[in-house]
Amino acid sequence: MSDVVLTSCVDYSTSEVESALERVLEPLGGLDWVKPGMRIVIKANLVTFLKPERAATTHPSLLCALVRMLTQRGADVVVGDSPGGLYNAAFVGKVYQATGMEQVEQAGGRLNRDFGHSPAEYPEGKVCRKFTYTSYLDQADAIINFCKLKTHGMMAMTCGAKNMFGAIPGAMKPEYHFRYPDPRDFARMIVDLDEYFKPRLTIVDGVTCMEGNGPTGGTPRHVGLLAASESPHKVDLVCAKLLGLERAEVPTLEAALERGLIPQTIEELDIHGNVQDFVVPDFQRIETGNGHLFEGDGKKLSSRLRGAFMAKVFSQKPKVIRRDCVGCGVCRDICPAKTIRIEKGKAVIERKNCIRCFCCQEFCPKSAMVVHRTWVARILEK
Numbered sequence: 001m002s003d004v005v006l007t008s009c010v011d012y013s014t015s016e017v018e019s020a021l022e023r024v025l026e027p028l029g030g031l032d033w034v035k036p037g038m039r040i041v042i043k044a045n046l047v048t049f050l051k052p053e054r055a056a057t058t059h060p061s062l063l064c065a066l067v068r069m070l071t072q073r074g075a076d077v078v079v080g081d082s083p084g085g086l087y088n089a090a091f092v093g094k095v096y097q098a099t100g101m102e103q104v105e106q107a108g109g110r111l112n113r114d115f116g117h118s119p120a121e122y123p124e125g126k127v128c129r130k131f132t133y134t135s136y137l138d139q140a141d142a143i144i145n146f147c148k149l150k151t152h153g154m155m156a157m158t159c160g161a162k163n164m165f166g167a168i169p170g171a172m173k174p175e176y177h178f179r180y181p182d183p184r185d186f187a188r189m190i191v192d193l194d195e196y197f198k199p200r201l202t203i204v205d206g207v208t209c210m211e212g213n214g215p216t217g218g219t220p221r222h223v224g225l226l227a228a229s230e231s232p233h234k235v236d237l238v239c240a241k242l243l244g245l246e247r248a249e250v251p252t253l254e255a256a257l258e259r260g261l262i263p264q265t266i267e268e269l270d271i272h273g274n275v276q277d278f279v280v281p282d283f284q285r286i287e288t289g290n291g292h293l294f295e296g297d298g299k300k301l302s303s304r305l306r307g308a309f310m311a312k313v314f315s316q317k318p319k320v321i322r323r324d325c326v327g328c329g330v331c332r333d334i335c336p337a338k339t340i341r342i343e344k345g346k347a348v349i350e351r352k353n354c355i356r357c358f359c360c361q362e363f364c365p366k367s368a369m370v371v372h373r374t375w376v377a378r379i380l381e382k
Protein backbone atom coordinates (compact mmCIF):
# COMPACT_ATOMS: atom_id res chain seq x y z
CA MET A 1 0.00 0.00 0.00
CA SER A 2 1.22 3.53 -0.80
CA ASP A 3 2.24 5.92 1.98
CA VAL A 4 0.85 8.97 0.21
CA VAL A 5 -1.31 9.35 -2.89
CA LEU A 6 -1.41 12.48 -5.06
CA THR A 7 -3.93 12.99 -7.83
CA SER A 8 -5.16 15.84 -9.92
CA CYS A 9 -8.50 17.52 -9.22
CA VAL A 10 -8.82 20.53 -11.47
CA ASP A 11 -11.94 22.07 -9.94
CA TYR A 12 -14.80 21.50 -7.51
CA SER A 13 -17.39 20.29 -10.05
CA THR A 14 -19.26 17.20 -8.86
CA SER A 15 -17.96 14.89 -11.59
CA GLU A 16 -14.34 16.03 -11.07
CA VAL A 17 -14.31 15.63 -7.27
CA GLU A 18 -16.06 12.25 -7.45
CA SER A 19 -13.52 10.79 -9.86
CA ALA A 20 -10.58 12.39 -8.01
CA LEU A 21 -11.75 10.92 -4.70
CA GLU A 22 -12.02 7.45 -6.26
CA ARG A 23 -8.50 7.82 -7.67
CA VAL A 24 -6.94 9.09 -4.46
CA LEU A 25 -8.47 6.39 -2.26
CA GLU A 26 -7.94 3.38 -4.51
CA PRO A 27 -4.14 2.98 -3.88
CA LEU A 28 -4.90 3.11 -0.13
CA GLY A 29 -7.24 0.15 -0.45
CA GLY A 30 -10.41 2.15 -1.18
CA LEU A 31 -13.24 2.26 1.31
CA ASP A 32 -13.72 -1.50 1.74
CA TRP A 33 -13.15 -1.09 5.47
CA VAL A 34 -16.44 0.85 5.73
CA LYS A 35 -19.22 -1.46 6.91
CA PRO A 36 -23.00 -0.85 7.12
CA GLY A 37 -23.98 0.90 10.35
CA MET A 38 -20.48 2.25 10.98
CA ARG A 39 -20.38 5.76 12.41
CA ILE A 40 -17.87 7.90 10.60
CA VAL A 41 -16.97 11.43 11.59
CA ILE A 42 -15.44 13.62 8.91
CA LYS A 43 -13.35 16.23 10.69
CA ALA A 44 -13.33 19.11 8.24
CA ASN A 45 -11.46 22.41 8.47
CA LEU A 46 -14.17 24.99 9.22
CA VAL A 47 -11.86 27.53 10.82
CA THR A 48 -14.28 30.47 10.63
CA PHE A 49 -17.27 31.85 8.74
CA LEU A 50 -15.73 32.38 5.32
CA LYS A 51 -17.25 31.34 2.01
CA PRO A 52 -15.73 28.31 0.22
CA GLU A 53 -14.19 30.51 -2.50
CA ARG A 54 -11.99 32.19 0.13
CA ALA A 55 -10.09 28.85 0.35
CA ALA A 56 -9.91 28.84 4.15
CA THR A 57 -12.16 25.80 4.67
CA THR A 58 -12.58 22.31 3.26
CA HIS A 59 -14.71 22.67 0.14
CA PRO A 60 -18.31 21.44 0.55
CA SER A 61 -18.27 19.81 -2.87
CA LEU A 62 -15.50 17.42 -1.77
CA LEU A 63 -17.19 16.74 1.57
CA CYS A 64 -20.50 15.98 -0.17
CA ALA A 65 -18.84 13.57 -2.59
CA LEU A 66 -17.17 11.72 0.29
CA VAL A 67 -20.43 11.65 2.26
CA ARG A 68 -22.18 10.04 -0.72
CA MET A 69 -19.44 7.41 -1.07
CA LEU A 70 -19.68 6.54 2.62
CA THR A 71 -23.47 6.52 2.92
CA GLN A 72 -23.71 4.31 -0.18
CA ARG A 73 -21.78 1.79 1.91
CA GLY A 74 -24.32 2.11 4.71
CA ALA A 75 -22.29 4.37 7.02
CA ASP A 76 -23.82 6.98 9.28
CA VAL A 77 -21.76 10.10 8.53
CA VAL A 78 -21.32 13.19 10.70
CA VAL A 79 -19.36 16.23 9.51
CA GLY A 80 -18.02 18.65 12.10
CA ASP A 81 -15.34 20.94 13.41
CA SER A 82 -14.83 23.40 16.23
CA PRO A 83 -14.01 26.78 14.67
CA GLY A 84 -12.19 29.52 16.54
CA GLY A 85 -14.75 31.21 18.78
CA LEU A 86 -17.73 29.93 20.72
CA TYR A 87 -18.55 26.26 20.45
CA ASN A 88 -22.32 26.43 20.48
CA ALA A 89 -25.24 25.98 18.08
CA ALA A 90 -25.56 29.68 17.23
CA PHE A 91 -21.89 30.35 16.45
CA VAL A 92 -21.10 27.06 14.72
CA GLY A 93 -24.43 27.30 12.83
CA LYS A 94 -23.23 30.60 11.38
CA VAL A 95 -20.00 28.91 10.30
CA TYR A 96 -21.93 26.02 8.70
CA GLN A 97 -24.01 28.50 6.76
CA ALA A 98 -21.09 30.61 5.48
CA THR A 99 -18.93 27.63 4.53
CA GLY A 100 -21.67 25.90 2.55
CA MET A 101 -21.97 22.97 4.95
CA GLU A 102 -25.74 22.73 4.63
CA GLN A 103 -25.11 20.89 1.33
CA VAL A 104 -23.67 18.05 3.40
CA GLU A 105 -27.14 17.26 4.78
CA GLN A 106 -28.61 17.23 1.28
CA ALA A 107 -25.89 14.70 0.37
CA GLY A 108 -27.06 12.33 3.13
CA GLY A 109 -24.71 13.25 5.97
CA ARG A 110 -25.42 14.99 9.26
CA LEU A 111 -23.82 18.15 10.56
CA ASN A 112 -22.65 17.85 14.13
CA ARG A 113 -25.12 19.47 16.54
CA ASP A 114 -23.61 18.06 19.74
CA PHE A 115 -21.61 20.85 21.35
CA GLY A 116 -20.58 18.95 24.47
CA HIS A 117 -17.05 18.65 25.86
CA SER A 118 -15.33 15.42 26.95
CA PRO A 119 -12.26 15.02 29.17
CA ALA A 120 -9.37 12.85 28.00
CA GLU A 121 -6.46 11.31 29.84
CA TYR A 122 -3.58 10.31 27.61
CA PRO A 123 -0.57 9.17 29.67
CA GLU A 124 1.34 8.27 26.49
CA GLY A 125 1.23 11.92 25.35
CA LYS A 126 4.59 13.67 25.13
CA VAL A 127 3.35 17.06 26.36
CA CYS A 128 -0.45 16.77 26.42
CA ARG A 129 -1.59 14.10 28.83
CA LYS A 130 -4.91 15.64 29.86
CA PHE A 131 -7.12 17.67 27.62
CA THR A 132 -10.72 18.48 26.76
CA TYR A 133 -12.16 17.70 23.35
CA THR A 134 -15.35 17.99 21.36
CA SER A 135 -17.67 15.14 22.41
CA TYR A 136 -19.07 14.39 18.95
CA LEU A 137 -15.79 12.64 18.14
CA ASP A 138 -16.87 9.96 20.64
CA GLN A 139 -19.55 8.95 18.14
CA ALA A 140 -16.93 7.84 15.66
CA ASP A 141 -16.01 4.27 14.79
CA ALA A 142 -13.56 6.01 12.46
CA ILE A 143 -12.44 9.59 11.91
CA ILE A 144 -11.61 10.89 8.45
CA ASN A 145 -9.47 14.00 8.68
CA PHE A 146 -10.41 16.16 5.66
CA CYS A 147 -8.13 19.18 5.82
CA LYS A 148 -7.30 22.21 3.71
CA LEU A 149 -3.77 23.05 2.57
CA LYS A 150 -2.84 26.59 3.65
CA THR A 151 -0.12 28.79 5.06
CA HIS A 152 -0.17 29.34 8.83
CA GLY A 153 1.36 32.16 10.87
CA MET A 154 2.61 30.00 13.74
CA MET A 155 3.10 26.56 12.15
CA ALA A 156 4.09 27.76 8.63
CA MET A 157 1.62 25.32 7.09
CA THR A 158 -1.69 23.82 8.13
CA CYS A 159 -2.60 20.52 6.54
CA GLY A 160 -3.27 17.08 8.06
CA ALA A 161 -1.62 17.22 11.48
CA LYS A 162 -2.68 20.74 12.46
CA ASN A 163 -6.30 20.08 11.45
CA MET A 164 -6.79 17.86 14.50
CA PHE A 165 -6.32 20.90 16.76
CA GLY A 166 -9.97 21.46 15.82
CA ALA A 167 -10.76 18.68 18.32
CA ILE A 168 -10.24 21.28 21.05
CA PRO A 169 -13.44 23.28 21.71
CA GLY A 170 -13.15 26.74 20.13
CA ALA A 171 -13.29 28.90 23.25
CA MET A 172 -10.63 26.72 24.90
CA LYS A 173 -8.08 27.05 22.09
CA PRO A 174 -6.48 30.24 23.46
CA GLU A 175 -5.87 28.34 26.72
CA TYR A 176 -3.87 25.71 24.79
CA HIS A 177 -1.81 28.45 23.15
CA PHE A 178 -1.08 29.74 26.62
CA ARG A 179 -0.20 26.27 27.91
CA TYR A 180 2.19 25.69 24.98
CA PRO A 181 3.64 29.11 24.04
CA ASP A 182 6.78 27.57 22.53
CA PRO A 183 5.96 26.52 18.93
CA ARG A 184 7.90 23.28 19.48
CA ASP A 185 5.68 22.28 22.38
CA PHE A 186 2.58 23.47 20.56
CA ALA A 187 3.56 21.18 17.68
CA ARG A 188 4.23 18.30 20.09
CA MET A 189 0.77 18.87 21.57
CA ILE A 190 -0.77 18.67 18.10
CA VAL A 191 1.06 15.42 17.39
CA ASP A 192 -0.28 14.10 20.72
CA LEU A 193 -3.81 14.91 19.51
CA ASP A 194 -3.14 13.17 16.19
CA GLU A 195 -1.85 10.12 18.01
CA TYR A 196 -4.80 10.09 20.42
CA PHE A 197 -7.50 10.40 17.76
CA LYS A 198 -5.64 8.38 15.10
CA PRO A 199 -7.70 9.41 12.06
CA ARG A 200 -8.30 6.39 9.80
CA LEU A 201 -7.55 8.54 6.76
CA THR A 202 -6.29 12.02 6.05
CA ILE A 203 -7.47 13.64 2.82
CA VAL A 204 -6.09 17.02 1.71
CA ASP A 205 -8.15 19.55 -0.20
CA GLY A 206 -5.36 21.12 -2.22
CA VAL A 207 -7.53 22.03 -5.20
CA THR A 208 -7.53 25.71 -4.27
CA CYS A 209 -5.04 26.31 -1.47
CA MET A 210 -4.31 29.47 0.48
CA GLU A 211 -1.02 31.33 0.14
CA GLY A 212 0.25 34.50 1.78
CA ASN A 213 -1.36 35.69 5.01
CA GLY A 214 -3.02 32.34 5.93
CA PRO A 215 -4.80 30.53 7.40
CA THR A 216 -7.78 32.88 6.92
CA GLY A 217 -6.56 36.16 5.44
CA GLY A 218 -4.42 34.85 2.58
CA THR A 219 -5.01 34.55 -1.15
CA PRO A 220 -6.61 31.54 -2.87
CA ARG A 221 -4.13 29.73 -5.09
CA HIS A 222 -5.16 27.04 -7.54
CA VAL A 223 -2.96 23.96 -7.20
CA GLY A 224 -5.33 21.27 -8.48
CA LEU A 225 -4.31 18.63 -5.97
CA LEU A 226 -6.12 16.00 -3.96
CA ALA A 227 -3.85 14.02 -1.63
CA ALA A 228 -4.47 11.23 0.87
CA SER A 229 -2.64 9.04 3.34
CA GLU A 230 -3.25 6.91 6.40
CA SER A 231 -0.76 9.22 8.14
CA PRO A 232 -1.40 12.95 8.56
CA HIS A 233 2.34 13.42 9.01
CA LYS A 234 3.44 11.64 5.85
CA VAL A 235 1.00 13.57 3.69
CA ASP A 236 2.16 16.78 5.40
CA LEU A 237 5.78 15.97 4.60
CA VAL A 238 4.90 15.70 0.92
CA CYS A 239 2.64 18.78 0.91
CA ALA A 240 5.36 20.88 2.57
CA LYS A 241 7.71 19.89 -0.23
CA LEU A 242 5.15 20.93 -2.85
CA LEU A 243 4.91 24.40 -1.30
CA GLY A 244 8.69 24.78 -1.05
CA LEU A 245 8.84 24.42 2.74
CA GLU A 246 11.72 22.61 4.40
CA ARG A 247 10.78 20.01 7.00
CA ALA A 248 12.56 22.08 9.67
CA GLU A 249 10.29 25.05 8.98
CA VAL A 250 7.14 23.13 9.92
CA PRO A 251 7.23 22.38 13.67
CA THR A 252 4.58 19.62 13.44
CA LEU A 253 6.85 17.77 11.00
CA GLU A 254 9.83 18.09 13.34
CA ALA A 255 7.67 16.86 16.22
CA ALA A 256 6.52 13.90 14.09
CA LEU A 257 10.13 13.15 13.13
CA GLU A 258 11.14 13.13 16.82
CA ARG A 259 8.69 10.25 17.33
CA GLY A 260 9.65 8.31 14.24
CA LEU A 261 6.33 8.96 12.56
CA ILE A 262 7.94 10.22 9.35
CA PRO A 263 11.25 9.68 7.61
CA GLN A 264 13.78 12.48 7.05
CA THR A 265 12.79 13.04 3.42
CA ILE A 266 9.98 12.25 1.01
CA GLU A 267 12.37 10.07 -1.00
CA GLU A 268 11.91 7.45 1.72
CA LEU A 269 8.12 7.38 1.19
CA ASP A 270 6.16 5.27 -1.26
CA ILE A 271 4.30 8.00 -3.16
CA HIS A 272 1.62 7.16 -5.71
CA GLY A 273 1.51 10.05 -8.20
CA ASN A 274 4.11 12.39 -9.60
CA VAL A 275 5.32 14.93 -7.03
CA GLN A 276 6.72 17.22 -9.75
CA ASP A 277 3.24 17.64 -11.25
CA PHE A 278 2.11 19.47 -8.10
CA VAL A 279 5.14 21.52 -7.07
CA VAL A 280 4.26 25.23 -6.78
CA PRO A 281 7.64 26.95 -7.28
CA ASP A 282 6.42 30.48 -6.53
CA PHE A 283 4.04 29.65 -3.68
CA GLN A 284 3.79 32.70 -1.42
CA ARG A 285 4.72 31.40 2.02
CA ILE A 286 4.86 33.01 5.46
CA GLU A 287 8.41 33.55 6.68
CA THR A 288 8.00 32.20 10.20
CA GLY A 289 11.64 31.78 11.19
CA ASN A 290 10.68 28.29 12.42
CA GLY A 291 13.64 26.75 10.61
CA HIS A 292 15.86 27.64 13.59
CA LEU A 293 13.50 26.41 16.29
CA PHE A 294 14.72 22.87 16.68
CA GLU A 295 18.39 23.75 16.33
CA GLY A 296 20.34 22.42 19.29
CA ASP A 297 17.41 20.47 20.74
CA GLY A 298 18.65 17.68 22.98
CA LYS A 299 22.35 18.42 22.29
CA LYS A 300 25.04 19.99 24.46
CA LEU A 301 24.49 23.25 26.34
CA SER A 302 26.37 25.53 23.93
CA SER A 303 24.37 24.15 21.04
CA ARG A 304 21.09 24.57 22.94
CA LEU A 305 21.98 28.18 23.81
CA ARG A 306 22.79 28.89 20.19
CA GLY A 307 19.46 27.33 19.19
CA ALA A 308 17.59 29.47 21.73
CA PHE A 309 19.37 32.61 20.47
CA MET A 310 18.62 31.82 16.84
CA ALA A 311 14.97 31.07 17.64
CA LYS A 312 14.71 34.43 19.42
CA VAL A 313 16.36 36.38 16.62
CA PHE A 314 14.33 34.75 13.87
CA SER A 315 10.98 34.66 15.68
CA GLN A 316 8.36 36.69 13.89
CA LYS A 317 5.82 39.03 15.45
CA PRO A 318 2.24 40.01 14.76
CA LYS A 319 1.90 43.48 13.27
CA VAL A 320 -1.17 45.65 12.77
CA ILE A 321 -1.62 47.24 9.33
CA ARG A 322 -3.27 50.40 10.65
CA ARG A 323 -4.89 51.47 7.40
CA ASP A 324 -6.78 48.14 7.21
CA CYS A 325 -7.69 47.87 10.91
CA VAL A 326 -11.30 48.81 11.66
CA GLY A 327 -10.96 48.48 15.44
CA CYS A 328 -13.49 45.63 15.65
CA GLY A 329 -11.74 44.07 18.67
CA VAL A 330 -11.81 40.45 17.42
CA CYS A 331 -8.03 40.20 17.97
CA ARG A 332 -8.31 41.72 21.46
CA ASP A 333 -11.02 39.23 22.43
CA ILE A 334 -9.20 36.15 21.09
CA CYS A 335 -5.67 37.03 22.33
CA PRO A 336 -4.79 34.43 25.02
CA ALA A 337 -2.22 36.78 26.57
CA LYS A 338 -4.74 39.64 26.73
CA THR A 339 -2.11 41.91 25.29
CA ILE A 340 -4.09 43.77 22.63
CA ARG A 341 -6.12 46.91 23.26
CA ILE A 342 -8.11 49.15 20.93
CA GLU A 343 -6.94 52.75 20.94
CA LYS A 344 -8.46 55.45 18.78
CA GLY A 345 -10.20 52.78 16.71
CA LYS A 346 -7.05 50.71 16.00
CA ALA A 347 -5.54 47.60 17.55
CA VAL A 348 -2.37 48.12 19.59
CA ILE A 349 -0.17 45.19 20.73
CA GLU A 350 1.71 45.36 24.05
CA ARG A 351 4.62 43.27 22.81
CA LYS A 352 6.26 42.22 26.05
CA ASN A 353 3.41 39.82 26.86
CA CYS A 354 2.94 38.45 23.36
CA ILE A 355 3.45 34.67 23.10
CA ARG A 356 3.45 34.71 19.27
CA CYS A 357 0.55 32.36 18.89
CA PHE A 358 -0.78 34.40 15.92
CA CYS A 359 -4.42 33.86 16.91
CA CYS A 360 -4.89 37.60 16.22
CA GLN A 361 -3.52 37.16 12.71
CA GLU A 362 -5.59 34.02 12.17
CA PHE A 363 -8.91 35.54 13.12
CA CYS A 364 -8.68 39.20 12.02
CA PRO A 365 -11.66 39.56 9.66
CA LYS A 366 -9.95 42.35 7.70
CA SER A 367 -6.52 40.71 7.19
CA ALA A 368 -5.15 43.73 9.04
CA MET A 369 -2.88 41.62 11.25
CA VAL A 370 0.15 40.13 9.53
CA VAL A 371 3.22 38.08 10.41
CA HIS A 372 6.13 40.51 10.57
CA ARG A 373 9.77 39.49 10.16
CA THR A 374 12.23 41.16 12.50
CA TRP A 375 14.77 43.44 10.78
CA VAL A 376 17.58 41.14 11.97
CA ALA A 377 15.92 38.15 10.31
CA ARG A 378 15.34 40.15 7.12
CA ILE A 379 19.04 41.08 6.90
CA LEU A 380 20.43 37.69 7.92
CA GLU A 381 18.14 35.68 5.65
CA LYS A 382 18.77 37.80 2.54
Ligand code: SF4
Residues within 6 Å of the ligand: 320, 324, 325, 326, 327, 328, 329, 330, 331, 332, 346, 347, 363, 364, 365, 366, 367, 368, 369
Ligand atom coordinates in the same frame (compact mmCIF):
# COMPACT_ATOMS: atom_id res chain seq x y z
S1 SF4 B 1 -9.23 42.02 14.42
FE1 SF4 B 1 -8.17 43.08 12.76
S2 SF4 B 1 -9.53 44.74 12.15
FE2 SF4 B 1 -10.26 44.00 14.13
S3 SF4 B 1 -9.21 45.32 15.62
FE3 SF4 B 1 -7.90 43.53 15.36
S4 SF4 B 1 -6.44 44.10 13.73
FE4 SF4 B 1 -8.12 45.58 13.68
Ligand code: SF4
Residues within 6 Å of the ligand: 318, 334, 335, 336, 337, 338, 339, 340, 349, 353, 354, 355, 356, 357, 358, 359, 360, 361
Ligand atom coordinates in the same frame (compact mmCIF):
# COMPACT_ATOMS: atom_id res chain seq x y z
S1 SF4 C 1 -0.84 39.57 20.30
FE1 SF4 C 1 -1.46 38.01 18.81
S2 SF4 C 1 0.33 36.67 18.69
FE2 SF4 C 1 0.57 37.87 20.55
S3 SF4 C 1 -0.33 36.61 22.17
FE3 SF4 C 1 -1.95 37.97 21.42
S4 SF4 C 1 -3.02 36.77 19.85
FE4 SF4 C 1 -1.06 35.76 20.22
